[in-house]
Amino acid sequence: MFSAEITLKRLINIKLFKKQYMLSSTISSNIEESVFKGINKINYTSSLGINEPSLNSPVPIFRILNDTGDISNNCKSIIIPGNNELIKMYKSMVLLSIMDKILYESQRQGRISFYMTNEGEEAAQIGSVAGLHANDLVYAQYREAGVLLFRGYTPEELMNQCFGNVDDLGKGKQMPVHYGSKNHNFVTLSSPLTTQLPQAVGSAYSFKRFENNRCTIVYFGEGAASEGDAHAAFNFASTLDCPIIFFCRNNGYAISTPANEQYRGDGIVSRGPGYGIATIRVDGNDILAVYNAIIKAREYVMNNTRPLILEAMTYRFLNK
Ligand SMILES: Cc1ncc(C[n+]2csc(CCOP(=O)(O)OP(=O)(O)O)c2C)c(N)n1
Numbered sequence: 001m002f003s004a005e006i007t008l009k010r011l012i013n014i015k016l017f018k019k020q021y022m023l024s025s026t027i028s029s030n031i032e033e034s035v036f037k038g039i040n041k042i043n044y045t046s047s048l049g050i051n052e053p054s055l056n057s058p059v060p061i062f063r064i065l066n067d068t069g070d071i072s073n074n075c076k077s078i079i080i081p082g083n084n085e086l087i088k089m090y091k092s093m094v095l096l097s098i099m100d101k102i103l104y105e106s107q108r109q110g111r112i113s114f115y116m117t118n119e120g121e122e123a124a125q126i127g128s129v130a131g132l133h134a135n136d137l138v139y140a141q142y143r144e145a146g147v148l149l150f151r152g153y154t155p156e157e158l159m160n161q162c163f164g165n166v167d168d169l170g171k172g173k174q175m176p177v178h179y180g181s182k183n184h185n186f187v188t189l190s191s192p193l194t195t196q197l198p199q200a201v202g203s204a205y206s207f208k209r210f211e212n213n214r215c216t217i218v219y220f221g222e223g224a225a226s227e228g229d230a231h232a233a234f235n236f237a238s239t240l241d242c243p244i245i246f247f248c249r250n251n252g253y254a255i256s257t258p259a260n261e262q263y264r265g266d267g268i269v270s271r272g273p274g275y276g277i278a279t280i281r282v283d284g285n286d287i288l289a290v291y292n293a294i295i296k297a298r299e300y301v302m303n304n305t306r307p308l309i310l311e312a313m314t315y316r317f318l319n320k
């Protein structure tokens, strides 16, 4: 036999052996199906193609309120909070925007050294916290003052923190906006972006071990998702089956860097499948949609002990 013929026969034998081995390690009867560690079910194909991401349509945005602010006719089985809860949500949004203006102007006048505004993102914050349980642990970035206000942290306490006065819980040791309150299950913010993500995963892992019926929610911006810590956190949360909601506020900018210079995929929601994480994309300016999305997300993470990425599409009105 020619050496080329021998090589070909050897190759065929190896292929046959591989197929037999794979079949013996699976109950599947489909010879075209293969088994690779970490991938559930995968087929062979004889057509060579490039998986061009632009051919996939973007994940749609769930919303309840239409352009005129009414509930869309085709919205089925949604939860509308009771009147008292709705009023509390509305009051929190108004309070947040008034407080925001005072603190932003204080910073512009040089009375405090630093501030991060919330204008435009009130619905994402209040809608999400309203759908959580009071003892769910919050890790925040810096545009989540409304989450604290809704939980009962007072405007005075926010002012004390920003001015670093004698009544500040942190005794003036933190920069303004670096709030934190054990009583409100809100972990003190850190300045370095995205450090809160792997820390939040650690907390979620401990909740799973304690079986205490709590979950963790971690807020972050789409810009922060470019940090390596985000990838580490997604992967740990997925492989360790942690009950955590990754809440991304996608406001289109990281300071002055537009989102299209941060990533080229379908926003942050598209990261989910890569890590085997479930996702929801919601209109972050629609408080009822965010509220419903969080309730569904919480149910999912608790019932399955799995993470979930929730991307709220929103706007930052002020540039600070
Ligand atoms: C590790 C790290 N790198 C850079 C910064 C500076 N920085 C502060 S906010 C910010 C942009 C974050 O954008 P995004 O996560 O989209 O949040 P947004 O301000 O839009 O809410 C940057 C780069 C930082 N705080 N930490």
Ligand SMILES: [Mg+2]
Pocket (backbone or CB within 6 Å): 221, 222, 223, 249, 250, 251, 252, 253, 254, 255
């Ligand atoms: Mg942003």
